[in-house]
Amino acid sequence: MNFDRELQDRVNEIETIIKAYLPEESGWAKTVMEAMNYSVNVGGKRLRPMLMAETYRLFGGADKAIEPFMAAIEMIHSYSLVHDDLPAMDNDEYRRGKKTTWVVYGDAMAILAGDGLLNYAFETALKSFEMSGSDAGRKAKALSILAKKAGVHGMIGGQTADIEAENLGHQVTIEHLLFIHEHKTAALIQAAMMAGAVMAGAGEEQISLVEKAAYEIGIAFQIQDDILDVTSSLETLGKPVGSDAKNQKTTYVTLKGIEEAAREQREMSDHAVKLLRSLEEEGFQNEFLMELIQSLITRIK
Amino acid sequence: MNFDRELQDRVNEIETIIKAYLPEESGWAKTVMEAMNYSVNVGGKRLRPMLMAETYRLFGGADKAIEPFMAAIEMIHSYSLVHDDLPAMDNDEYRRGKKTTWVVYGDAMAILAGDGLLNYAFETALKSFEMSGSDAGRKAKALSILAKKAGVHGMIGGQTADIEAENLGHQVTIEHLLFIHEHKTAALIQAAMMAGAVMAGAGEEQISLVEKAAYEIGIAFQIQDDILDVTSSLETLGKPVGSDAKNQKTTYVTLKGIEEAAREQREMSDHAVKLLRSLEEEGFQNEFLMELIQSLITRIK
Numbered sequence: 001m002n003f004d005r006e007l008q009d010r011v012n013e014i015e016t017i018i019k020a021y022l023p024e025e026s027g028w029a030k031t032v033m034e035a036m037n038y039s040v041n042v043g044g045k046r047l048r049p050m051l052m053a054e055t056y057r058l059f060g061g062a063d064k065a066i067e068p069f070m071a072a073i074e075m076i077h078s079y080s081l082v083h084d085d086l087p088a089m090d091n092d093e094y095r096r097g098k099k100t101t102w103v104v105y106g107d108a109m110a111i112l113a114g115d116g117l118l119n120y121a122f123e124t125a126l127k128s129f130e131m132s133g134s135d136a137g138r139k140a141k142a143l144s145i146l147a148k149k150a151g152v153h154g155m156i157g158g159q160t161a162d163i164e165a166e167n168l169g170h171q172v173t174i175e176h177l178l179f180i181h182e183h184k185t186a187a188l189i190q191a192a193m194m195a196g197a198v199m200a201g202a203g204e205e206q207i208s209l210v211e212k213a214a215y216e217i218g219i220a221f222q223i224q225d226d227i228l229d230v231t232s233s234l235e236t237l238g239k240p241v242g243s244d245a246k247n248q249k250t251t252y253v254t255l256k257g258i259e260e261a262a263r264e265q266r267e268m269s270d271h272a273v274k275l276l277r278s279l280e281e282e283g284f285q286n287e288f289l290m291e292l293i294q295s296l297i298t299r300i301k
Numbered sequence: 302m303n304f305d306r307e308l309q310d311r312v313n314e315i316e317t318i319i320k321a322y323l324p325e326e327s328g329w330a331k332t333v334m335e336a337m338n339y340s341v342n343v344g345g346k347r348l349r350p351m352l353m354a355e356t357y358r359l360f361g362g363a364d365k366a367i368e369p370f371m372a373a374i375e376m377i378h379s380y381s382l383v384h385d386d387l388p389a390m391d392n393d394e395y396r397r398g399k400k401t402t403w404v405v406y407g408d409a410m411a412i413l414a415g416d417g418l419l420n421y422a423f424e425t426a427l428k429s430f431e432m433s434g435s436d437a438g439r440k441a442k443a444l445s446i447l448a449k450k451a452g453v454h455g456m457i458g459g460q461t462a463d464i465e466a467e468n469l470g471h472q473v474t475i476e477h478l479l480f481i482h483e484h485k486t487a488a489l490i491q492a493a494m495m496a497g498a499v500m501a502g503a504g505e506e507q508i509s510l511v512e513k514a515a516y517e518i519g520i521a522f523q524i525q526d527d528i529l530d531v532t533s534s535l536e537t538l539g540k541p542v543g544s545d546a547k548n549q550k551t552t553y554v555t556l557k558g559i560e561e562a563a564r565e566q567r568e569m570s571d572h573a574v575k576l577l578r579s580l581e582e583e584g585f586q587n588e589f590l591m592e593l594i595q596s597l598i599t600r601i602k
Contacts, residue, residue: 088388111412112464293576
């Protein structure tokens with residue numbers, strides 16, 4: 001089967017899993033559930049649950065205990081977008097060609113929907129404890145990794161540094177920018193892959209290797225975002241291009257130039273694949289995961 | 302020792318526990334950590350961790366494994382206030398006589414601080430898995446209860462229904478109002494007491510009894526809030542009084558009158574104590590908890 005076909009099949013499987021875990025829209029609090037489901041169903045590449053499932057598969061994981069974690073990480077990713085888009089934050093009206101949650105449901109309900117998704121992510125992941133497959137220790141560890149990488153020492157920390165960088169304008173250094181990318185983007189990629197590894201029973205050294213590879217995948221993925229903001233079009237990307245320049249935002253591209261950024265991005269991506277391929281000696285192999293990682297830096301949206 | 306003295310001692314113990322679990326303020330994301338810590342340190346009665354600790358004690362719990370959960374539930378309570386106070390929500394500038402988080406740190410940082418506290422609550426509670434005392438099954442169950450009662454089927458659901466009630470004005474029915482109070486206020490009181498019971502190894506019937514008692518304690522507590530909004534003063538309460546009337550907000554007091562509201566409140570509080578006292582037959586007794594519950598409906602702030 002070719003990669004694109006296989007990718008689409010796996011996206012479809014993930015969509016089914018996510019939908020199964022979203023809340024039913026009913027009762028006096030129906031509106032927040034509608035806003036939550038709207039936010040998740042707006043779409044996306046489902047990259048984080050996919051990386052989680054493929055890393056789980058890499059280490060021999062084969063049962064459904066990973067599924068609540070897959071839904072959970074997509075809920076966390078979605079909530080972060082809902083709150084980022086708020087007028088008090090980035091004030092974005094469109095994402096993936098659709099109106100953002102606050103535009104449709106209002107600011108107050110968008111704040112609650114984001115809170116609801118973050119909280120529901122933990123409710124959902126905790127359902128894995130009631131399922132067979134894996135053990136309670138692994139589940140608690142996977143949950144701890146997810147929580148830490150999503151929090152103030154992870155994604156929320158990156159978002160904080162990003163907001164502070166906006167106030168600094170062009171004084172932002174490469175160290176500051178790498179902190180932002182590491183935390184805002186790479187941390188959740190790390191959480192996805194590390195949780196997959198932990199749930200499949202990977203050892204400490206393997207988890208540490210996965211953390212390093214996921215860091216490089218996350219940074220390479222973010223650089224591709226910065227490149228696309230310069231080179232893509234509104235139609236392809238589903239959101240305005242050139243917004244970084246308009247907002248005088250410092251990016252990897254503004255700091256290093258587009259060619260050097262692309263070169264470093266390829267280097268990181270190749271190195272991540274090399275790291276993961278080193279696990280083949282121990283009998284752990286997943287060709288689809290290797291292709292997926294390489295596809296991230298050639299994606300056009 | 303008299304009740305007030307004992308209460309103050311226990312508040313002090315809880316303050317020490319909460320402070321020990323708050324994040325250290327450092328690094329590029331320092332500001333969000335400052336805003337989180339400001340939000341929690343603004344004070345409060347620490348009622349939820351206290352009810353949790355006392356219910357844990359009621360069922361014979363004696364070790365520190367409950368402490369991360371105590372800190373976690375106060376973080377959840379604090380985050381809900383930070384987001385409630387935002388201009389896009391209730392637009393409140395003062396709480397407990399101090400400036401609210403968004404007034405000090407701005408809207409964007411207050412949104413992130415709320416997200417940070419909610420996420421950190423789970424990170425913190427998950428630390429209990431690394432501690433001795435209780436077992437992993439109990440910890441996972443306590444965490445699931447906490448997550449559910451804080452989420453869209455609990456506190457966030459209540460907040461949603463509250464916002465929708467504001468749009469309805471005086472058409473709000475007693476059923477709608479009870480839904481709001483049950484979810485916005487009682488759910489987290491239930492989470493506190495149920496998590497305490499679960500962590501101490503209480504059985505299903507005991508947990509169910511605690512859930513019922515906590516419902517009544519939560520509603521009685523909320524009615525006292527509504528009564529104080531009519532009868533108290535700014536100096537005593539630390540926030541403007543008469544705000545419900547000003548906002549044309551439907552409360553238990555506007556629907557039933559102050560005397561009937563006070564009567565029902567006492568009935569619920571007495572019944573909660575009676576329910577919990579029925580556990581004495583099984584050898585479970587905590588006099589301080591009984592006094593604490595009764596004190597809630599005579600409190601003046």
